[in-house]
Amino acid sequence: MKSVYTLNDLRQWKEATAECTPPLRLAVIGDPVAHSKSPQMHNPALVAAGIAAAYTRLHIQPGELAECLRLLPAAGFIGINCTIPHKAAVLAAVDAPDETARRAGGVNTVIVQPDGTTAGTSTDGGGFSRAVRESFGASLKDLRILVLGAGGGAGRAVAMQCAAEGCVTLTLANRTADKLPSLAAEIATFYPAEKLSLTTDLAAVDLIVNCTAVGMKADDLSPIAADQLSARHLVYDTIYVGHRTPLLRAADAVGARGANGLAMLLHQGALAFEHWFARPAPIEVMRAGLLG
Ligand code: NAP
Numbered sequence: 001m002k003s004v005y006t007l008n009d010l011r012q013w014k015e016a017t018a019e020c021t022p023p024l025r026l027a028v029i030g031d032p033v034a035h036s037k038s039p040q041m042h043n044p045a046l047v048a049a050g051i052a053a054a055y056t057r058l059h060i061q062p063g064e065l066a067e068c069l070r071l072l073p074a075a076g077f078i079g080i081n082c083t084i085p086h087k088a089a090v091l092a093a094v095d096a097p098d099e100t101a102r103r104a105g106g107v108n109t110v111i112v113q114p115d116g117t118t119a120g121t122s123t124d125g126g127g128f129s130r131a132v133r134e135s136f137g138a139s140l141k142d143l144r145i146l147v148l149g150a151g152g153g154a155g156r157a158v159a160m161q162c163a164a165e166g167c168v169t170l171t172l173a174n175r176t177a178d179k180l181p182s183l184a185a186e187i188a189t190f191y192p193a194e195k196l197s198l199t200t201d202l203a204a205v206d207l208i209v210n211c212t213a214v215g216m217k218a219d220d221l222s223p224i225a226a227d228q229l230s231a232r233h234l235v236y237d238t239i240y241v242g243h244r245t246p247l248l249r250a251a252d253a254v255g256a257r258g259a260n261g262l263a264m265l266l267h268q269g270a271l272a273f274e275h276w277f278a279r280p281a282p283i284e285v286m287r288a289g290l291l292g
Helices: 007-011 038-048 062-071 087-093 099-104 124-136 153-164 177-187 246-254 262-277 283-291
Strands: 024-030 054-059 079-082 109-112 118-121 144-148 169-173 207-210 234-237 257-259
Touching (some): 007 054, 007 062, 038 054, 087 099, 087 118, 124 207, 153 169, 262 283
Parallel strands (some): 024 079
Antiparallel strands (some): 079 109
8 A cells, every 4th residue: 555646546546556455435635745644543543433444645736636526436435635735626626515614715524425426524623623622621602712823724714613603702813914804704794793803912812723834843933922921821723743832832931721733633533534424433543543
């Protein structure tokens, strides 16, 4: 079995994967994709659930996306996950995107239906919600929330989830501030406009969520300095690199509780599993796979 397959393999999937038992019927598509941890989370889950299918990586370039989606049913796929840069394009390409995907502005989970059509959803926001519950024992609906990087893909999905669950207040922040008014207007179609803000006041925030790429490198500056944080803040950094991110180090410095993006990654995967198989995902098996 190869660790990464290509569109060329997908064109002749049965031949390209003839030696694979159980058959490869799920994949993450991306460009690049070799780094993806999704197989190490999903394959143990499939074994634990007694499902005779395996999960792999497909390196699909943007110009190959439409053909990839067309080929999935005949190749026997149950579904796929989508990562950078495909989420927005898959939203436009699947037959039936759901409301969550439309709000998130992208699809990270495709379900191949029995009739060969494709449904699409986004589990990033739901995964984030479960991660906050697991990490802090808190519900989004009870929190005043600041989303840093709300203009990016993850930030948009997180902001939409916070609003959909009726958080107490929602503050949107983004380096490129002119992305925010249109996002705020969209959110205001289903969330009270008076609870939305584009002006950050950390004294009026309980949960700070970093959805920017700042902190991927260990020597990045923290997006919020330690002297602006206090011990009562909850700090969720969606980044899941090996190091403690600068924002989490700033939280540590003032005694605030912080958690990294591993739980979000885990729970978005678990929700995808639940969409494909209509049964609870074996969370601890998936967590062990991710950490292994
Ligand atoms: P994206 O769509 O490219 O968005 C990047 C965001 O980061 C934008 O808001 C961008 O602001 C901001 N940004 C980038 N560099 C910045 C800088 N130097 N200073 C301030 N803001 C900066 O990327 P994405 O897919 O949303 O991913 C963003 C982060 O979320 C990544 O770190 C990724 O690891 C994390 N993530 C985690 C999970 C998980 O499951 N845990 C899932 C998805 C993503 P502008 O709009 O101004 O460019």
